[in-house]
Amino acid sequence: MAVMTMVQAINSALETKLKEDPDVLCYGEDVGVEGGVFRVTENLQKQFGEARVFDSPLAESGIVGTAVGMCIAGLRPVVEIQFCGFVYPAFNQILSHVARMHNRTRGRYRMSMVIRFPYGGGIKAPEHHSESMEALYAHIPGLKVVIPSNPYDAKGLLISAIESDDPVLYLEPKKIYRAIKQDVPDEKFTIPLGQAKVMQEGQDLTLVSYGAMIREAQKAVVMAKKEGYSIELIDLRTISPIDRETLAQSIRKTGRVLSVTEGPKSFGVGAEIISIANEEAFLNLEAPPTRLAGFDTVPPYPRGEGWYFYPPERIFYEIKKLMDF
Amino acid sequence: MFTEYDPLKDTMLQILDCSGNIINPKFMPDLSMAQIKEAYNWMLYARIADIKAVSYQRQGRMYTYPPNLGQEASALGSAMALGKEDWMIPAYRELAAWLYRGVTLKDVYLFWGGHEDGGKFSNAKNIIPPCVPIGSQTLHAVGIAYSLKYKKQNSIALTYIGDGGTSEGDFHEAMNYAGVWRVPLVFVCQNNQYAISTPRNKQTAAKSLAIKAIGYGLKGIQVDGNDFFAVYAAATAAAKEVRSGGMPIFIECITYRQGAHTTSDDPTRYREKEEEEIWLQRDPLKRLKAYLVQKQEWHEEEDRKLQSQYEKEIEEQFAQAERHPYPLKDVFQYMYVETPENLRKQHIEYEKFLNWKETQKWQ
Ligand SMILES: Cc1ncc(C[n+]2csc(CCOP(=O)(O)OP(=O)(O)O)c2C)c(N)n1
Ligand SMILES: [Mg+2]
Numbered sequence: 001m002a003v004m005t006m007v008q009a010i011n012s013a014l015e016t017k018l019k020e021d022p023d024v025l026c027y028g029e030d031v032g033v034e035g036g037v038f039r040v041t042e043n044l045q046k047q048f049g050e051a052r053v054f055d056s057p058l059a060e061s062g063i064v065g066t067a068v069g070m071c072i073a074g075l076r077p078v079v080e081i082q083f084c085g086f087v088y089p090a091f092n093q094i095l096s097h098v099a100r101m102h103n104r105t106r107g108r109y110r111m112s113m114v115i116r117f118p119y120g121g122g123i124k125a126p127e128h129h130s131e132s133m134e135a136l137y138a139h140i141p142g143l144k145v146v147i148p149s150n151p152y153d154a155k156g157l158l159i160s161a162i163e164s165d166d167p168v169l170y171l172e173p174k175k176i177y178r179a180i181k182q183d184v185p186d187e188k189f190t191i192p193l194g195q196a197k198v199m200q201e202g203q204d205l206t207l208v209s210y211g212a213m214i215r216e217a218q219k220a221v222v223m224a225k226k227e228g229y230s231i232e233l234i235d236l237r238t239i240s241p242i243d244r245e246t247l248a249q250s251i252r253k254t255g256r257v258l259s260v261t262e263g264p265k266s267f268g269v270g271a272e273i274i275s276i277a278n279e280e281a282f283l284n285l286e287a288p289p290t291r292l293a294g295f296d297t298v299p300p301y302p303r304g305e306g307w308y309f310y311p312p313e314r315i316f317y318e319i320k321k322l323m324d325f
Numbered sequence: 326m327f328t329e330y331d332p333l334k335d336t337m338l339q340i341l342d343c344s345g346n347i348i349n350p351k352f353m354p355d356l357s358m359a360q361i362k363e364a365y366n367w368m369l370y371a372r373i374a375d376i377k378a379v380s381y382q383r384q385g386r387m388y389t390y391p392p393n394l395g396q397e398a399s400a401l402g403s404a405m406a407l408g409k410e411d412w413m414i415p416a417y418r419e420l421a422a423w424l425y426r427g428v429t430l431k432d433v434y435l436f437w438g439g440h441e442d443g444g445k446f447s448n449a450k451n452i453i454p455p456c457v458p459i460g461s462q463t464l465h466a467v468g469i470a471y472s473l474k475y476k477k478q479n480s481i482a483l484t485y486i487g488d489g490g491t492s493e494g495d496f497h498e499a500m501n502y503a504g505v506w507r508v509p510l511v512f513v514c515q516n517n518q519y520a521i522s523t524p525r526n527k528q529t530a531a532k533s534l535a536i537k538a539i540g541y542g543l544k545g546i547q548v549d550g551n552d553f554f555a556v557y558a559a560a561t562a563a564a565k566e567v568r569s570g571g572m573p574i575f576i577e578c579i580t581y582r583q584g585a586h587t588t589s590d591d592p593t594r595y596r597e598k599e600e601e602e603i604w605l606q607r608d609p610l611k612r613l614k615a616y617l618v619q620k621q622e623w624h625e626e627e628d629r630k631l632q633s634q635y636e637k638e639i640e641e642q643f644a645q646a647e648r649h650p651y652p653l654k655d656v657f658q659y660m661y662v663e664t665p666e667n668l669r670k671q672h673i674e675y676e677k678f679l680n681w682k683e684t685q686k687w688q
Contacts, residue, residue, distance in 0.1 A: 034594055307675075
């Protein structure tokens with residue numbers, strides 16, 4: 001057991017798998033010598049050598065496209081895209097091959113790769129460094145999309161992702177890369193993909209979130225408690241495939257659901273959660289299933305960021321509206 | 326020039342040596358002393374603005390900033406080859422070029438200070454904002470150049486890219502399109518030896534970046550990017566050629582990023598002090614200043630005076646940028662030409678929340 005930040009926990013997961021499985025490789029821009037711009041892969045090259053942990057040329061389509069080939073030939077690459085905004089040159093590879101190769105070859109070739117990248121805003125970064133576009137990836141059949149909200153989960157989920165024979169997009173909420181410290185086992189452990197976690201039980205309303213927004217949601221839960229509301233907080237952890245069962249059970253119990261996500265509102269993860277509420281808990285609903293999300297705009301540059309990344313008061317405000325409905 | 330410095334010959338154009346001597350008079354550009362001084366002044370202005378940006382960032386008054394220190398000659402020498410009606414398509418590390426083009430320093434500070442208004446570059450003609458997704462701008466440059474050719478405007482386009490950027494697919498598509506369409510376009514690659522921590526030799530197994538031009542049917546040249554005269558001479562010759570219908574030209578400027586990649590980067594993790602010191606000897610400002618001093622056209626005294634004058638001007642520009650407001654409506658109003666109802670509603674909803682928040686007592 002050691003106290004770790006999320007950066008350290010992810011590093012520890014990578015180290016665990018690199019040690020255990022010679023087929024695991026890590027590469028991406030500045031991943032080797034530098035240890036990644038966020039130091040997530042720090043010391044891994046020193047420990048495991050340049051053949052296994054290395055810098056790629058500056059080309060994302062190349063990073064993911066070569067990983068497709070490595071998977072076909074039996075390796076398990078864990079590749080890094082430096083920031084969420086720079087996945088797009090690789091989008092063709094992700095959509096056209098990573099998500100499809102298994103089906104295309106009727107199961108002959110498995111895309112046992114992980115594509116990691118920091119995502120999300122609120123850190124006053126330049127353009128293209130703050131987006132929260134997980135809904136795009138969740139919309140692609142054939143991919144799994146995982147987002148941890150704390151160091152412990154980050155390690156357990158990443159190990160599962162690396163061991164998964166399906167391709168996993170592993171999105172790292174960079175705002176809380178170093179914000180939370182937690183006890184995390186040094187040794188190997190896994191957290192199954194596809195399972196949400198009830199962070200706190202409650203009776204009045206189901207609050208669903210993931211990633212960096214969990215922290216904001218927790219603050220709102222405290223505010224709500226002062227008003228006498230008992231909130232059930234669920235951390236989705238895996239966006240796709242979504243854990244319908246955990247959501248359904250909770251919403252049937254509370255009759256109210258509010259999703260809290262960062263990305264643009266329309267056609268987002270919140271819409272999926274509302275659908276689940278309708279499909280699985282319609283007769284139990286006490287208020288309209290509701291989503292709180294970012295505006296349907298790009299995240300503003302740092303000076304305007306405060307307008308976009310809403311404060312916990314906003315979550316509380318929505319909770320109140322649903323409780324007063 | 327492009328035959329003599331054919332990239333296959335693996336030679337680099339250099340005119341001014343590190344002590345300020347002209348070693349290659351054949352290619353010395355035809356510039357008056359007044360123009361040379363002006364160039365030096367622009368480089369000095371850009372350098373001070375750059376150093377100040379870093380210090381503002383350190384004071385928490387500016388966001389992530391990519392230092393230009395050491396790359397002033399590449400940026401300015403190439404920008405000076407453009408005419409008023411020509412187009413500039415930036416990457417993001419060409420401060421001197423933008424300023425020369427007419428971009429106000431206030432805008433630049435506003436841009437790196439985290440405000441979209443800064444990227445509009447409204448005071449400069451025919452320029453687009455800095456481009457963060459590496460390499461993607463080179464395709465825009467091809468499209469702009471095609472339009473200029475189509476409209477028979479006799480103008481050209483010039484685009485910037487870094488050494489790392491030459492690994493991106495978009496860059497290769499741009500080189501290829503540029504050749505197939507034979508557009509009036511000059512590519513200026515600032516090979517500053519690094520893409521963040523990744524050294525140039527990990528980007529490509531090719532001997533030079535300039536050599537890449539050959540495969541696409543373009544012309545290429547490698548120049549000493551810390552030599553203002555060499556950059557200006559090559560860029561001027563390239564501009565002349567593409568303007569008269571010649572093949573697009575790729576210029577590789579050999580330079581060095583003396584500072585960090587950005588204010589969030591720590592170069593000690595990936596490069597040696599000794600290497601940095603070698604490149605300090607080749608500093609572009611030092612060289613041009615040495616030339617001017619040798620010609621008895623410049624004195625340390627003047628230099629200091631000009632520096633303190635620039636410092637004041639620059640501080641004023643920063644003060645203006647710092648005062649610039651960011652109202653909520655700016656988040657919404659530029660997303661579309663016609664704002665959809667949906668978005669208007671989100672704006673109104675948020676105003677409602679803000680009003681409610683005002684009425685609450687938060688502990
Ligand atoms: C498509 C894309 N991938 C990754 C990045 C992150 N990134 C920003 S700058 C940079 C290095 C660029 O190096 P180079 O092209 O040599 O330009 P320099 O920074 O040296 O001026 C990287 C990888 C990005 N901005 N865009
Ligand atoms: Mg570079």
